Amino acid sequence: MIATAVIALPLALAVVSLLPPLARRTRPLTVVAGLAVAVLGFTGPMLPVRASVHAPWAPILGLSYAVELDAFAAIFVAATGLVFAAVVASSDRIGHARAYHALLSVLLAALVGAFVARDLALFLLFWELALAIAALLISQWGGVGRSDAAVRVLVTALVGSALYIVVIVSLAVARGSLDSDVLRARPLPASAQLLPAVLLCAAFLVTLPVLPFQSWLIRAFVAGPREVALLLGAGLSSVALYAVMRLCVGLFPQGMSVAAPAFVALAAVGTLYGAVIASRQDDLRRLAAFVAFSTINLAAVGAFSGTEVGLRGATLAAISREILLTALVVAIACVARRSGAASLARAGGLATSSPRLATLTTVTVLALVGIPGSSAFAADYLVLAGAYERFPTAAAVVAIVIIASAIWAARTLRRAFHGPPLAHAGDLRWRETAIILPLLLLSLAIGVVPRSITDRVPADVLPALEAPR
Secondary structure, eight states: OOHHHHHHHHHHHHHHTTGGGGGGHHHHHEEEEEEEHHHHHHHHHGGSOOEEEEEEGGGGTTEEEEEOOOOOHHHHHHHHHHHHHHHTTTTTOOHHHHHHHHHHHHHHHHHHHHBOOOOOOHHHHHHHHHHHHHHHHHHOOOOOTHHHHHHHHHHHHHHHHHHHHHHHHHHHHHHHBHHHHHHHHHHOOOSHHHHHHHHHHHHHHHHOOOOTOTTTHHHHHHHHHHHHHIIIIIHHHHHHHIIIIIIIIHHOOOHHHHHHHHHHHHHHHHHHHHHHHTOOOOOOOHHHHHHHHHHHHHHHHHHTOHHHHHHHHHHHHHHHHHHHHHHHHHHHHHHHHHHHBBBBOOOOTTTHHHHHHHHHHHHHHHHTTTTTTHHHHHHHHHHHHHHHOOOOOHHHHHHHHHHHHHHHHHHHHHHHSSSSTTTTTTOOOHHHHHHHHHHHHHHHHHHTTTTTHHHHHTTTTTTHTTTTO
């Protein structure tokens, strides 16, 4: 029941937010939806209620409504709910707020639905719903270039779903079920796993994304509303990485083992490319987009490495980047409000006029590049250790990126904050501080106790990673 609740709650609040008497309270209601999902995700596996539901959906086709909130899904659900609440709480006034916030709540329901879905067709439904709602939000509430960005998101959805459908149709024919538990209990022969593993992974790599599919994410960050951009760059990317770990690795271990070198190389190159392009950006939204791209590829290196340490590191990296990327996006919005533009060149004097903003942004950037004590530091270490076991060259590339990113961060922060003071800029308000600071403290807490995340990686994936190669 709890798995259904995390989907139903934001949907119910979406309906409530459309009611005319609540026209001025839609944003608080939407924040409540995110916080409620985060709380349910955090506490759900510990509650004395059923964590899973299996009910016939279309038995003749082998389809079922199968959802489960286990410890692994719960950490992603909790992080996504928290990210959602934080970015909505930081948002500005927007036109047609009732419709906008209702659609945001539906987007949240689709994202958490993908995390808890155990039927592959049900997963596809939530995945496509999330992309469709995101495209609609961008097309209606985005800025310059919104139509192009929305079309790119839809094309991404079509390409990924086409590959995904090919795989699930073949599985339905071969096994008569799309329940992932059934498919895991009755795996395909090792000799038949390579093609479905590659096709299924390719479906998720389009939305992760990896090179050369990053353009939709960059356009969404630049043209889309801040909330939607973050939910795509943090939430949807985490769904794709989660699916790689739970479905690709879990269902096709031998196939993934054969394909791993190509996927690791692709992710390592993406990590390097994203970091290099980010270092050359003046526009802060594009900078955040390439940081999002680089960090999710770094997490993917761990997931594709085929080692237990790598998978645990990928999980920690995914959760860490959701938290810290949210803090960065909120901080960038605060910088843009005070400097008049989302540009490094225009933000040069904020260290003097906005010391709290400069301090929290500096800590956020340093945490993202892996300062010791942060969640990203622990995640980077585990990803490197896991990748080094099988792919030392890829690990070396990632290590270079991490070191170079720290140097770039120092230069960027100097450009962003240490220049002529900006007149009448003003410092962080209490609401802005109350959003960014808890995210940084949470990153610190996870960095101190990373096992709170890494120990939740499920047994149904870890043994698969250790399958004979």
